[in-house]
Amino acid sequence: MNDMTVSHAMGDIDAMVRGSQAARVPIRSGEYTGQTAGLAPGIVQGNVAILPGDWADEFLRFCRRNPKPCTPIAVSEPGDPMLPELGADIDIRTDVPQYRVFENGEEVAEVTDIRDYWRDDLVAFVLGCSFSFEQALIEAGLKLRHWDAGVTVPMYITNVETSGTARYSGPTVVSMRPFSPKDAIRAIQVTSRFPSVHGAPIHFGDPAAIGIEDITKPSFGDVVDIRPGEVPVFWACGVTPQAVIAEAKPPFCITHKPGAMLISDIPNTALAAI
Amino acid sequence: MNDMTVSHAMGDIDAMVRGSQAARVPIRSGEYTGQTAGLAPGIVQGNVAILPGDWADEFLRFCRRNPKPCTPIAVSEPGDPMLPELGADIDIRTDVPQYRVFENGEEVAEVTDIRDYWRDDLVAFVLGCSFSFEQALIEAGLKLRHWDAGVTVPMYITNVETSGTARYSGPTVVSMRPFSPKDAIRAIQVTSRFPSVHGAPIHFGDPAAIGIEDITKPSFGDVVDIRPGEVPVFWACGVTPQAVIAEAKPPFCITHKPGAMLISDIPNTALAAI
Numbered sequence: 001m002n003d004m005t006v007s008h009a010m011g012d013i014d015a016m017v018r019g020s021q022a023a024r025v026p027i028r029s030g031e032y033t034g035q036t037a038g039l040a041p042g043i044v045q046g047n048v049a050i051l052p053g054d055w056a057d058e059f060l061r062f063c064r065r066n067p068k069p070c071t072p073i074a075v076s077e078p079g080d081p082m083l084p085e086l087g088a089d090i091d092i093r094t095d096v097p098q099y100r101v102f103e104n105g106e107e108v109a110e111v112t113d114i115r116d117y118w119r120d121d122l123v124a125f126v127l128g129c130s131f132s133f134e135q136a137l138i139e140a141g142l143k144l145r146h147w148d149a150g151v152t153v154p155m156y157i158t159n160v161e162t163s164g165t166a167r168y169s170g171p172t173v174v175s176m177r178p179f180s181p182k183d184a185i186r187a188i189q190v191t192s193r194f195p196s197v198h199g200a201p202i203h204f205g206d207p208a209a210i211g212i213e214d215i216t217k218p219s220f221g222d223v224v225d226i227r228p229g230e231v232p233v234f235w236a237c238g239v240t241p242q243a244v245i246a247e248a249k250p251p252f253c254i255t256h257k258p259g260a261m262l263i264s265d266i267p268n269t270a271l272a273a274i
Numbered sequence: 275m276n277d278m279t280v281s282h283a284m285g286d287i288d289a290m291v292r293g294s295q296a297a298r299v300p301i302r303s304g305e306y307t308g309q310t311a312g313l314a315p316g317i318v319q320g321n322v323a324i325l326p327g328d329w330a331d332e333f334l335r336f337c338r339r340n341p342k343p344c345t346p347i348a349v350s351e352p353g354d355p356m357l358p359e360l361g362a363d364i365d366i367r368t369d370v371p372q373y374r375v376f377e378n379g380e381e382v383a384e385v386t387d388i389r390d391y392w393r394d395d396l397v398a399f400v401l402g403c404s405f406s407f408e409q410a411l412i413e414a415g416l417k418l419r420h421w422d423a424g425v426t427v428p429m430y431i432t433n434v435e436t437s438g439t440a441r442y443s444g445p446t447v448v449s450m451r452p453f454s455p456k457d458a459i460r461a462i463q464v465t466s467r468f469p470s471v472h473g474a475p476i477h478f479g480d481p482a483a484i485g486i487e488d489i490t491k492p493s494f495g496d497v498v499d500i501r502p503g504e505v506p507v508f509w510a511c512g513v514t515p516q517a518v519i520a521e522a523k524p525p526f527c528i529t530h531k532p533g534a535m536l537i538s539d540i541p542n543t544a545l546a547a548i
Contacts, residue, residue, distance in 0.1 A: 181478050188462045189474060200463060204455045205479065205505055231479055274548055 016042045017265045020087070024263055028094045030112045035259040036097060042135065044268055045261040046073055046086070046126035047238050048096055049245055050114075050254040053078075056123035058165050062244065063125070065163040069172055069240035071196045073128045073264075073271070079120040087265030092124040098257035105249030114254055122254075128197035129238045129261070130175055132268040133190070140190045142183050145224040153177065154218035155237050159211025160202065162244065170244040173219065174202065174210070174234040178226040184233050191235065193272045203234040210234065290316045291539045294361070298537055302368045304386040309533040310371060316409065318542055319535040320347055320360070320400035321512050322370055323519055324388075324528040327352075330397035332439050336518065337399070339437040343446055343514030345470045347402045347538075347545070353394040361539030366398040372531035379523030388528055396528075402471035403512045403535065404449055406542040407464070414464045416457050419498040427451065428492035429511050433485025434476065436518065444518040447493065448476065448484070448508040452500040458507050465509065467546045477508040484508065 020040040026032035036045055051059050056078070063070040074085040076092060083090045093115045101109040101117055111117075130153070134144060146153045153175045160172040179187055184204055192200045207215045215232060216223050220239060226232055245253060256262065294314040300306035310319055325333050330352070337344040348359040350366060357364045367389045375383040375391055385391075404427070408418060420427045427449045434446040453461055458478055466474040481489045489506060490497050494513060500506055519527060530536065 181480075181483065182476065185462055185474050185476075185478070188459055189466050192463050192466075200459050202456065202459075204459070206455075206503070209455070209503055229480070229483060 013267055016040070016267055019043065020263050020265050024090075024095050027097050027263070028091075033097045033112050033260070036261045036263055037131070037259065040263050042267055042269075044073065044086070044128060044132055044264045044266040044271060046128055046264060047242065048092065048099075048254075048256040048262050049125045049127070049241065050092065050122050051125070051245075051250055052119065052123075052252050053121040055167070055250040055253075056125075058167060059125065059245070062162070062165045062168040063241070065165070066172075066240070067195070068198055068202060068236035069162065069238065070127060071198075072125045073196055073266075074124075074126040076124040078123050081118060081124065083124065083126065086126060086262070090262070090264065092262070093118050096256045096262050097260035100255050100257055102250075102253040102255070104251055105246060110257065117254060126262055126264075127238050127241060128271065130198055130235060132197040132271050133194040135268045136190050136194065136272070137187055140186060142179070142187060142190075145178055146222065149222075149224055151222035151224065153221050154224055155220040155239055156207070156212045156234070157219045157243075158234075162240065167248045167250075168244050170240070170247050171211075172202070173237045173239040173243060175221070175237040176215070176218070176224075176232045176234050178224065178230040178232050180230055184231060187233060193274055195273050196271050198236045198238070201233050201235050205231050207232060287541055290314070290541055293317065294537050294539050298364075298369050301371050301537070302365075307371045307386050307534070310535045310537055311405070311533065314537050316541055316543070318347065318360070318402060318406055318538045318540040318545060320402055320538060321516065322366065322373075322528075322530040322536050323399045323401070323515065324366065324396050325399070325519070325524055326393060326397075326526050327395040329441070329524040329527075330399075332441055333399065333519070336436070336439045336442040337515070339439070340446075340514070341469070342472055342476060342510035343436065343512065344401060345472075346399045347470055347540075348398075348400040350398040352397050355392060355398065357398065357400065360400060360536070364536070364538065366536070367392050370530045370536050371534035374529050374531055376524075376527040376529070378525055379520065384531065391528060400536055400538075401512050401515060402545065404472060404509060406471040406545050407468040409542045410464050410468065410546070411461055414460060416453070416461055416464075419452055420496065423496075423498055425496035425498065427495050428497055429494040429513055430481070430486045430508075431493045431517075432508075436514065441522045441524075442518045444514070444521050445485075446476070447511045447513040447517055449495070449511040450489070450492070450498075450506045450508050452498065452504040452506050454504055458505060461507060467548055469547050470545050472510045472512070475507045475509050479505050481506060
């Protein structure tokens with residue numbers, strides 16, 4: 001690779017990161033409060049969970065035990081709202097379009113800024129999402145049925161229990177994408193390269209084997225067709241930790257509003273392990 | 275890794291290579307003429323096809339078009355019986371336990387040494403076999419049904435056509451190993467690391483989708499159980515090029531006798547791409 005090639009490639013990444021920084025400006029000011037899908041293409045977006053003290057410590061232990069649904073791509077220092085792992089100036093108190101504030105499992109506020117709620121014992125967790133590996137699947141030449149249909153990926157509560165801690169436990173939630181066996185094999189290869197955003201699937205084929213009674217009735221998201229010759233392929237889903245936290249009812253918790261995620265400065269391609 | 279660790283690891287590999295060299299001594303002398311399964315554990319064994327002149331040139335083009343069934347791990351220079359890619363002293367004329375000699379597709383001799391048949395226009399092809407990736411599957415903690423049953427892996431002629439050349443064409447032959455979906459995903463990851471010995475599977479699930487009418491009736495090898503919750507997983511098989519050559523009926527050809535393969539000096543682990 002000569003110097004011109006390097007600077008060309010670096011230029012593309014720089015342009016993407018400038019796009020993410022530009023997208024965060026109206027979010028930070030409170031002007032933009034909507035969904036982040038489609039903003040800052042090619043850039044990692046993350047789900048957010050903010051927990052206090054030992055609830056945070058225990059949640060990190062829960063994540064470590066359940067890496068497929070719950071690998072954080074960033075964890076703040078206690079009381080520090082900055083996330084240098086994701087970008088130089090990312091402040092978790094202002095950089096998410098909308099937040100939900102919970103006390104003892106009950107939503108008490110929906111806000112666009114959490115500076116008034118910030119505390120010295122809070123730890124912010126950012127969890128990657130399948131948007132990152134879906135870009136890699138598309139770039140590998142695969143078609144995603146829910147993309148083509150313009151709907152949300154179907155998600156299912158399974159009977160595969162997470163490995164619980166004292167206060168966090170619950171079933172694994174999966175997302176489903178149908179593929180021919182040949183494309184499923186390719187999808188397994190591609191997503192294996194992305195261990196921090198759910199990695200390889202946890203199952204394919206018979207939905208009943210993981211406790212899904214009716215594949216046409218997703219727990220969340222929209223139903224998609226499974227065509228003759230296709231098999232459903234199931235990946236661990238970032239809804240898993242959200243459901244586990246909701247069930248645990250910590251005394252205090254802040255999350256992003258579904259669909260309104262944190263936009264980082266990291267290209268999706270940087271998450272590839274190999 | 276400190277020096278002691280390095281020399282320890284090197285010692286293990288050295289011991290394996292000494293084992294392969296020792297195994298070749300009675301083969302080379304004509305004293306051992308049997309199967310090579312179980313000899314020189316951990317070392318690459320290969321199927322052999324020796325073809326003359328433009329039949330060799332065309333066969334290499336055929337291999338390039340069909341990398342999953344037909345990636346050579348070594349190809350000799352025309353007329354040169356040595357295979358330095360596989361070891362310092364490997365002579366294809368003496369180092370296979372038994373050979374079959376064909377003229378126009380008819381077997382004309384079965385011999386333990388082909389020095390009398392060697393010609394200036396012959397090219398030796400050595401093709402890797404699934405023994406190499408099966409070691410990696412076992413080391414990944416997976417169970418192989420045909421190993422546990424002590425039988426030959428079941429193989430099937432499919433309706434998946436190879437990409438033919440003028441004189442070489444025919445269906446892909448696959449080997450089949452049953453796994454749970456979870457283990458199948460792991461097996462896809464593991465075998466993807468071994469592109470020179472068939473790599474990832476080409477299919478899983480419905481046998482009819484690749485033209486297999488009855489999974490209990492393999493074309494070659496032995497039937498194995500597929501248990502409830504398991505799916506058959508299909509890899510391209512080294513029998514494919516053998517069948518294609520047999521069908522092409524070249525004027526002259528030498529192969530190994532089935533099961534009596536060439537033992538190299540290369541550890542199976544050295545074939546891993548990543």
